[in-house]
Amino acid sequence: xxxxxxxxxxxxxxxxxxxxxxxxxxxxxxxxxxxxxxxxxxxxxxxxxxxxxxxxxxxxxxxxxxxxxxxxxxxxxxxxxxxxxxxxxxxxxxxxxxxxxxxxxxxxxx
Numbered sequence: 001x002x003x004x005x006x007x008x009x010x011x012x013x014x015x016x017x018x019x020x021x022x023x024x025x026x027x028x029x030x031x032x033x034x035x036x037x038x039x040x041x042x043x044x045x046x047x048x049x050x051x052x053x054x055x056x057x058x059x060x061x062x063x064x065x066x067x068x069x070x071x072x073x074x075x076x077x078x079x080x081x082x083x084x085x086x087x088x089x090x091x092x093x094x095x096x097x098x099x100x101x102x103x104x105x106x107x108x109x110x
Contacts, residue, residue, distance in 0.1 A: 044092045
């Protein structure tokens with residue numbers, strides 16, 4: 001049995017045909033809201049990664065996990081990793097809120 005599928009692309013505009021010597025319009029500059037939203041999207045997974053590293057180091061202290069990749073120095077403890085994770089999560093949350101509200105910094109104090 002052969003099934004033929006036809007995919008419809010709803011809401012998609014046809015691309016203009018570019019001839020020889022055609023000039024593309026310059027790209028639109030990013031707005032501050034778009035930059036803040038993109039930065040928040042990057043910082044959230046990074047905060048989760050740092051939290052996982054903090055749990056790994058805490059697990060090694062409790063003898064539940066394998067060897068940690070940093071043996072000495074300030075980053076050989078779980079507290080700096082947890083603090084970095086919390087700071088990045090807070091920054092991501094604030095940036096996400098600013099990008100959703102308009103980025104004017106005039107958020108209501110509730």
